Amino acid sequence: MSEKGLTLYTSPLTTAQAAKLRKLLEEDGWDFEPKPYTLYYARKGKVNIAVYEKGPKIVVQGKGTEEFVTFRLEPEILGEAKLGYEEVHAPEMFEPHFGIDESGKGDFFGPLVIAGAYIDRAIAREFMDAGIQDSKRIGSDARIRSLAKIIRETPGVALSVVEISPLKYNELYEKIGNLNRLLAWGHARSIENLLDQRPGCPRALSDQFANPALIQRALMAKGREIKLEQRTKAESDLAVAAASIIARERFIDGLERAGRKYGVTLHRGVSAQVKNVARDLVMQHGPGILREVAKTHFKTAQELG
Numbered sequence: 001m002s003e004k005g006l007t008l009y010t011s012p013l014t015t016a017q018a019a020k021l022r023k024l025l026e027e028d029g030w031d032f033e034p035k036p037y038t039l040y041y042a043r044k045g046k047v048n049i050a051v052y053e054k055g056p057k058i059v060v061q062g063k064g065t066e067e068f069v070t071f072r073l074e075p076e077i078l079g080e081a082k083l084g085y086e087e088v089h090a091p092e093m094f095e096p097h098f099g100i101d102e103s104g105k106g107d108f109f110g111p112l113v114i115a116g117a118y119i120d121r122a123i124a125r126e127f128m129d130a131g132i133q134d135s136k137r138i139g140s141d142a143r144i145r146s147l148a149k150i151i152r153e154t155p156g157v158a159l160s161v162v163e164i165s166p167l168k169y170n171e172l173y174e175k176i177g178n179l180n181r182l183l184a185w186g187h188a189r190s191i192e193n194l195l196d197q198r199p200g201c202p203r204a205l206s207d208q209f210a211n212p213a214l215i216q217r218a219l220m221a222k223g224r225e226i227k228l229e230q231r232t233k234a235e236s237d238l239a240v241a242a243a244s245i246i247a248r249e250r251f252i253d254g255l256e257r258a259g260r261k262y263g264v265t266l267h268r269g270v271s272a273q274v275k276n277v278a279r280d281l282v283m284q285h286g287p288g289i290l291r292e293v294a295k296t297h298f299k300t301a302q303e304l305g
Helices: 015-027 065-078 121-130 141-153 166-176 179-197 213-218 238-262 272-285 289-293
Strands: 008-012 038-044 047-052 057-061 097-103 112-119 158-164 203-207 227-231
Touching (some): 015 047, 047 065, 097 179, 097 238, 112 121, 112 179, 112 238, 121 141, 121 238, 141 238, 158 166, 158 179, 158 238, 166 179, 166 289, 179 203, 179 213, 203 238, 213 227, 238 272, 238 289, 272 289
Parallel strands (some): 097 203, 203 227
Antiparallel strands (some): 008 057, 038 047, 047 057, 097 112, 112 158
């Protein structure tokens, strides 16, 4: 841990652990208040604790997080000491490697962004202290941008961003004909870009979205020397989490830039709201507009007729 101390901690809980923790907090005089999507939310001093229904999982935030986790949560609720022992439990996360992740693949509007991050032990410790985590667990765009700034300013980090605009995405999809192959191409380009900056890096990790051989085949000669790993839940790795934040920031920027150009708010995902905005754009600019702002192979595009 750095001298700043940990200010954000998350962990899954069992239902029994969540109930036991509530009793402990009540006995310790924590103040409870209702919050959406939580089993309970409690505050004491500068520490806030939210136990979410989904999971369930606990999120501890604020000055004093490290002390609470080390002396109360781990020994009395979780029954294991993990905080400060991350290098024992997941030593590979602290070894030099690349992490690759993408943003925008499930969004009708906006670009597809594949980002990569290089980390080593020192960078990993900085990222842990800063609260770097999978972007899907971060609800605020402002928080995404704040963490992205920290990532970019961390000494020794190397980053790669491959942004595929909707127009280019549609051209590539028509040529390649398969989203997984397109993703593999983007992952491979990110790895190649990072190897230009950190040529000695021995390993790259990404979330598993298809047969690992797809990325391997898409790599150029220099990239084929690297050990390539894909696994589910790879975002728990700090390099992959950092890549997910950098990719999400660029996706948000691309979405907002296109929205300003056409004077509309381009929403995320594939909701009815997204479909309504798309229909308005087609009415104003003609059907060709979708190639410039959206991924036209999505079912949403066919539903606009």
